[in-house]
Amino acid sequence: MFVQREITVPMTSWLADWTNLLLRWTHFIAGIAWIGSSFYFIWLDRALAAPAAPRAGVEGDLWMVHSGGFYQVEKRRPGPGEVPAVLHWFKWEAMFTWITGISLLVLVYYLSGAYLLDPSVSRISRSTAIALGLGLLVVGWLVYDGLWSSRLATRPPPRLATTISLILLAGVSYALCQLLSGRAAFMHIGSLLGTIMVANVWMRILPAQREMLAATRGGRPADFTLGEHAKQRSVHNSYMTFPLLFIMLSNHYPATYAGPRNWLVLLFLFIAGAAVRHAMIGRGASTRWALVPAALALAGAMFLSAPKRAATAQTRATADTVPSFAAVRSVVSQRCQPCHSQYQSDRTFGPAPGGVTFDTPESIVRFAERIRVRAVETKTMPLANKTGMTDQERELLARWIVAGAPLQ
């Protein structure tokens, strides 16, 4: 039974929470700066027009007005010796986003393990899961980079390389969803995409730019085909952006990560995000067609994550036997209150995880809808079923909620 205690928050969880907050805040800011600047340059490339009076080395120019100032930008192919000493690079946004992201992965998923594993999914150990997660980031990059540096990808159009990449992504999503908790599986796919994106910037795009720069500074003509290869990686990054942003949000949406077909939900949302990117910033009006597959993929993801109808119907059928509130409260106090209470006995997650406590009858009633989503439909609570909730208890809660969550 649940025992009341003094409210004391252990130092470690207070510090962990602040570390988490500061990392997440920085991750967010760096990510916005990164995505913002890359969207800006994608837009620039589309908006630049050949100058009315051709000038040597100028591919395009445009005028802009922003916050009270007028700006003129030129895109150039600089000749030998033409690049000035001061040159602005855009590279630290990507690096900071990655460093803070990986730190969060370690803090949230590896240090405690509660979010990492789900005993109803698999029984692998925490160290195996961590090795798998980190290994995935390294091997994933090597495979991706090998594929896209190979002859399959350098001769356009690289349809085969694209198909292989998508099949690999589906395979990895499927495998991870059989081994880690759904939430952790999603976040690892996100980390993989983020790692590939950052490595594209630092290991493929920047070196190509440096080589072109060294040539012009050394008084030699630059090899601009290097820039075109770098551009391919940059285009990949832009396709990965929207799916990755969804994954960053996914932990708030248990319906997406918790079901048995979560890997397919993820894949559909990946396709939807990438297709919206195609329609938005692909060249020419002809890319609008991509909104159709985007809508279909989104509908597919919504359909696959819908609660099972059979289960709901069955609950309705037995709803005439409404459990007493005392029975409901006893389940909640045993299975939920160890964490969701001001007087918690399990302090791993700090006070009131997710902002929710069940200390009063009213609070249990108030959160009835979320209890249904988390404990009945998606079974994502109790976290990793740490308190050993049974299916009968879930069913009892379901019957109570279907009957309108009465207080007696």
Ligand code: HEC
């Ligand atoms: C081992 C600790 C633990 C136990 C036990 C636990 N939870 Fe949670 N709960 C958490 C954590 C951590 C979060 C925040 C992360 C999240 O939302 O996944 C959370 C968040 C929540 C939220 C708020 C987020 C939302 O989706 O609305 C609800 C509601 C919730 N839990 C319900 C329950 C219910 C119902 C039970 C019992 C059946 C339960 N929890 C048992 C740890 C726990």
